[in-house]
Amino acid sequence: MKPTRFIDSVNCAIEGIIHTARTQKHMRRHFLAALFLFPLMLLLRVTETEFILISISVCFVLFAELMNTAVEAVVDLVTTEYHPQAKIAKDVAAGAVLVASIGAAVMGYLVLSKYIFPIYKEALGVVGNPSEMGTLVSLLTVVIVVVILKAISGTGTPLEGGLPSGHAAVAFSVATVVSLSTQNPLISVLTIALAVMVSHSRLLLHIHSMREVLLGAVTGIAITLLIMFLFRYYQ
Numbered sequence: 001m002k003p004t005r006f007i008d009s010v011n012c013a014i015e016g017i018i019h020t021a022r023t024q025k026h027m028r029r030h031f032l033a034a035l036f037l038f039p040l041m042l043l044l045r046v047t048e049t050e051f052i053l054i055s056i057s058v059c060f061v062l063f064a065e066l067m068n069t070a071v072e073a074v075v076d077l078v079t080t081e082y083h084p085q086a087k088i089a090k091d092v093a094a095g096a097v098l099v100a101s102i103g104a105a106v107m108g109y110l111v112l113s114k115y116i117f118p119i120y121k122e123a124l125g126v127v128g129n130p131s132e133m134g135t136l137v138s139l140l141t142v143v144i145v146v147v148i149l150k151a152i153s154g155t156g157t158p159l160e161g162g163l164p165s166g167h168a169a170v171a172f173s174v175a176t177v178v179s180l181s182t183q184n185p186l187i188s189v190l191t192i193a194l195a196v197m198v199s200h201s202r203l204l205l206h207i208h209s210m211r212e213v214l215l216g217a218v219t220g221i222a223i224t225l226l227i228m229f230l231f232r233y234y235q
Ligand SMILES: Nc1ncnc2c1ncn2[C@@H]1O[C@H](COP(=O)(O)OP(=O)(O)OP(=O)(O)O)[C@@H](O)[C@H]1O
Pocket: 024, 026, 068, 072, 079, 080, 081, 082, 083, 084, 086, 087, 090, 091, 094
């Protein structure tokens, strides 16, 4: 039935949002990101203007996702068969979400990096610069531990597949070493982005599952930090 009262219209709008959150995993991720972001902004004591800028970016992403879901519903109503025009409509709507998300990520970076980077730099300083020997030993240890874990789990071959992902372990180990060597948060973020891309490629190639990649990343980071600590302690 068509709503006649204002309260009914608001109810319908909220139902639309709930439907989107229930059916679209991206919307749930956007909501989770927002849930994490708002307390973080309060914790970091961002200025009022910065709070407004990030809030607008977050609303814009949610808005784009709602529009994307509406376009998908209308297209599916018209046809569930493959149609080039249907593809264009859905792809353009998805493009809108992508543009809004990139905008929000850039805004988040510009605003939050100046609060987070000094804390991150301090954390890197706690572990300190790795020595050449420490770097070699940590990389070698990561490879050995990965092979042992693969043997224990009885999955994959030493160089491909299985638990954990060796590529993810080495990529994150290298990212950790580079982060500690440079003590530069921006370079650290960039190398971590590269490590994430290496790990993601293993998922795309269906060589590893998410669990294997995550365990690989944790193994790479944990072992590298441990070896760096040990070298610092005994030198
Ligand atoms: N009827 C169709 N005709 C042609 N291509 C289609 C059709 N339906 C979906 N597609 C293609 O599949 C993609 C995903 O569409 P789908 O309806 O599955 O949305 P979704 O999985 O919810 O995606 P999104 O991540 O964008 O929300 C579209 O971007 C489009 O390229």
